[in-house]
Amino acid sequence: MNHTKRRKTFINGVALAAVAALALTGCARGPAGGGEGGEASPGITDTSITLGITTPLSGGTAGPGNCTVDGIRAYFGAVNAEGGVTFGDGNTRTVEIEALDDTYDPQKAKANYDQLKDSVFAMTSGLGTPTNRAWLEAAISDEVPQVLVQTGDPIFSDREASPWQLGFVPIYQNEGAAFGELLANSGEEHKVAILSQNDDFGEGYVEGFKEEIEGVDNIEIVGELTYEATDTTVNAQMTELAATGADVIFNAMSITPLVITAMEQAKQLGWSPSWFQPSNTSSPGAILEPAGAETFPGVYSVAFAKAPASPEYAEDEDVQEFLTNLEEHTDQAGVPQFPHCMWSYMIGATLEQAFQNMTEPTRANFMEHLMQISDFQAPLMLDGTSVNTTEDGQPAVSTVIVQKYNGQGFDNVESFG
Structure with missing residues (x-):
């Protein structure tokens, strides 16, 4: 997309x-x-x-x-x-x-x-x-x-x-909006939890996402929390968001170790939402594989560059x-x-x-x-x-392609699910 x-x-x-x-x-x-x-x-x-x-x-x-x-x-x-x-x-x-x-x-x-x-x-x-x-x-x-x-x-x-x-x-609003558009076009009911960095980075992502789902009856934000870029853990936030029962987490995070621990904490809590991840913290080798991202229903990100790790671009x-x-x-x-x-x-x-x-x-x-x-x-x-x-x-x-993690790299997608 x-x-x-x-x-x-x-x-x-x-x-x-x-x-x-x-x-x-x-x-x-x-x-x-x-x-x-x-x-x-x-x-x-x-x-x-x-x-x-x-x-x-x-x-x-x-x-x-x-x-x-x-x-x-x-x-x-x-x-x-x-x-x-x-x-x-x-x-x-x-x-x-x-x-x-x-x-x-x-x-x-x-x-x-x-x-x-x-x-x-x-x-x-x-x-x-x-x-x-x-x-x-x-x-x-x-x-x-x-x-x-x-x-x-x-x-x-x-x-x-x-x-x-x-x-x-791409500006953060553009990336956030791409996720919002994908979800809004799903035609299904979804509950969304938001965890974002408490600065312009996080605010921009959330702004773009919310604009795209505004007035969409099938999308409900059931929890929204922030963290500081200097924090060493987000376990408390993840525990509170897991209690909402959201089936989607919009995860506007830029700190690599915290992204990994957020996914690990979700698994420990028995929470298995689909994830929307920013492009800069969606590395398969450095983040998603160590975090066990393949156990979630779907991890979505956006891209504009070819991924050398993807078999599609091997040659x-x-x-x-x-x-x-x-x-x-x-x-x-x-x-x-x-x-x-x-x-x-x-x-x-x-x-x-x-x-x-x-x-x-x-x-x-x-x-x-x-x-x-x-x-x-x-x-x-x-x-x-x-x-x-x-x-x-x-x-x-300014243009991004929405993709879904396949366990090795990402595939382009046209719909959520």
């Missing part, structure tokens, strides 16, 4: 503050600085360009966090081995990556940005809503691109409020090239456990599209061309999805 959600504009306190800041600098709409008159911005020379990443390389989200670096290193490692990227200004440059660990801590993420901002051309790919938000206003003020980051927070796709930002993955040319580049240019060998590896590989390909059209070595010129990419079929993209950076209110990828 292919889901492209309607355009929405989300402006909150952070966005309003950003607008005010831009008005004071005379930059209320669109980037205008970062190397005026063709003068090179920081982080770029005639022979190289350096990109910065702040992301969790240790801690509870280290698995997906390391993937946000490995995929892009794999992509540009292969490109550099062939001589580099030929930019629109005629120069051929190698692409260097400088990545710092923020452990999913917003304060560390801001410190990492402060350390990198004057030596890199752009910041990209890093994981996390609170960590990317921690330095959003600073990036706007400094006119440093914060682009193709791995958060579904819609603020990063609001062009007027955030002219130096662009998200890569796929894109997948084979990706795995080869990953092994040759990173410390990771074999099939990656998290989709973030594939996403950051796609990010590399998308950045290359912008680089190839840049006519000046400036951040402003880069942003101009990054925002003009339309219907780009990046490597590893599923049929029916593409990169489109031209629509205000949407990230680079």
